[in-house]
Amino acid sequence: MEEQTFWQKMMAIDRRIIYAILFVFVAIVMLNPIGLPIEISRDTEIYYNVVEELAETGEVLWLDAAFGPGSWGELGPMIEATLRHAFDRGVPVIGMAMWEQGGRMFATALNNVLEDPQYDHIEYGEDVVNLGFRPGGAGVVLRSATDDVYETFRGVDHDGNPLDDMPLAMQTERLHPDYVGHAVVYESGSPGGPVYVDYVHEPTGLEMSVGIIAMSVPGAKVYQDAGQYVGILPGATGCAQYELLIDHPGYAVMTQDVISLGMVFVTLLIILGNVGWLMTRQQAQ
Amino acid sequence: MRKELPLLITTVFGLLMVFGRWFWLGQLWGIESITDQWIIISNGFAVAIGVVNLTQLHGRNVQRRREHWPYSLVLIVAMYGYMAIALYETVEGPTATWLYDGLFTPIGSAMFALIAFYITSAAYRVFRVRTREATVLMICAVITMLGMAPIGEVLISGWHSVAEWGMDVPVSAAFRGITIGARLGFMATAMRIILGLERAHLGGYGAS
């Protein structure tokens, strides 16, 4: 049997070795961060300014956690950072979820933020409410916009507590510019931002933004170009920039070195794979 | 009748939705909102179909000791076990919450995290510059990938702006083209269904 050349061996490498190298590589960078500088992008600045403008008008910020645990790593820190920013600037926040697991995602983010003694003054029901999830996906959003938030959520919040005891929920009768200043959808799939475009932004004119997982950013740009999304917070990188803008570097900032060096690692693999492929092809010829 | 009745219902409700969106009276009557309430209600019943199917399929796997039947047993125990706990103490109860937060959430995150490993493996074994187009795709991908992460700006000043321009202009233009084409496809499909021309959803692949 003919002995395999170096490149042939390289091309036949067990994929588990690649997985192991990636794991070790990520672990080393995680444990020894190098602190690469993070530049603030235009998109993140626009998103930041949305909350700043609400602070001036005192209007409600409506957040929709349209994701599950799988996307928590990218989208969870976005909600936490937005809540911190809103609480710092006195912006009231209402949360809901188009995804079944989203209500819990929002609750986890809220609990994480409220554990910080800095936010001891925040009153649930007055400064923030988590409406949670109701079955119906897009239908729930449509009813909140055209009908009545209280009725749509059957008069209870995520934990089943009556909305009647929550002044913020009672004042916010509808998902409409008359009651809400801006809506943000944290999106990892469908239903997501486009539901708000169809059922809220277009019919009522309510301004909206999205926080979105990195791989879906190009698809969201189309909506921003058309003027339907005001801001886009793009993935963990956008979230890291936002954390820096609110002066509270957190989980997303921690991941930036890993993302950067992970990209370099993938690029090197692409180059190596192609060189190997060309070499084995040449040898075969 | 087995096909005619569903076709009639589809057409009537399709036209009703069009009326609810385009016409003033339709919006006044809140037709979209009413039909969405019906969808919410019917979604609740749909869960039962899923439970029945899972029970039948995996129940048979266990009963007949088919290959890998222990996995089916795990599924049945997990499904009915969680259901029983949630019914006993509600889904917000301590055990249900503990199971959800301690098991479901990390497993979901782990599944998503697998993408990193699979993309890395695919980068090495699948992404080949076989043609000129593939070479252009690869170069653009590397520029965007490194440019959108902090490292791009560290390597070459202004790299981030180039990557951002790439996302904002050529990528957006191409995606808009695809989106417009797809939306027209959506519309043509909707039209075929309302007019009763598309019957694939009623079984078989034949048309009118």
Next chain:
Amino acid sequence: MLNPLMILADLPPPTWGIFAEGQVIPFLFGTAFVVVVYVLISRARAGEPIPEIRKIAGLDAVDEAIGRATEMGRPVHFGPGIGAVSNAQTIAAFAVLGYVAKMCAQYDTQLIQTNRNIYVYAVNEEIVKQSYLEAGRPDAYNPDDVRYISGFQWAYCAGVLGIMEREKPAANIMYGSWFAETMIFLEVGNIVGAIQIGATTNTAQLPFFIAAADYTLIGEEMFAASAYISKEPVLRGTVVGQDIFRILIFAIIIIGTILQQIDPEENPLARILTEF
């Protein structure tokens, strides 16, 4: 309960007496679309010539993929995406599933059909059963091969990965609304040596399909499937109508861009489109 008075309070007065605000152009556009499609269908029914649909390599590859699975004695996996039953991409998948099921029935090849949405599962079960019947092989239909996995995205993903690892399909057809799970499915399909065909309009996932699948249907190609597969002139008429409107939309975009350059403040086309 619905409150008409609340809606009435916000509802702007009707345009031209009957239309809701901003709905005149959509109405005219939709009506014109129906008229064009009707004319083309009438022509097709009368036996008059209408344009052919160009070759779609991804759909032709379906035959190749099923043939390969048959030769290898391994199953075919068909995933209709993770979208709802009302998603146009899911509906497009129904037509292809019917075709795939019929082919599998004829060749006596196992078809594993997995679902995330319960309504989609119910429809697919009916489609597969009906296709086996049309192929004259109702006895070969196995209800256990049409499977509802889970309503949760990642649970569905994990379930399908397990099936692919254990049952090693020789063909993996992913036709529908796909999201972040795309690359995972494609890589596992690659590991088990499946020929892979992907189709979606979800732009964020298209690069993954192009890079890792053997054949990809991009954007609107997937909506031509029912017409392409069934070879029905009536359905072909709707695809041609779609193309006529594509030309019309791009003409509007070009005219609008020119008018915008002439006078950015007063673009009559933009005014008509936004006001009506």
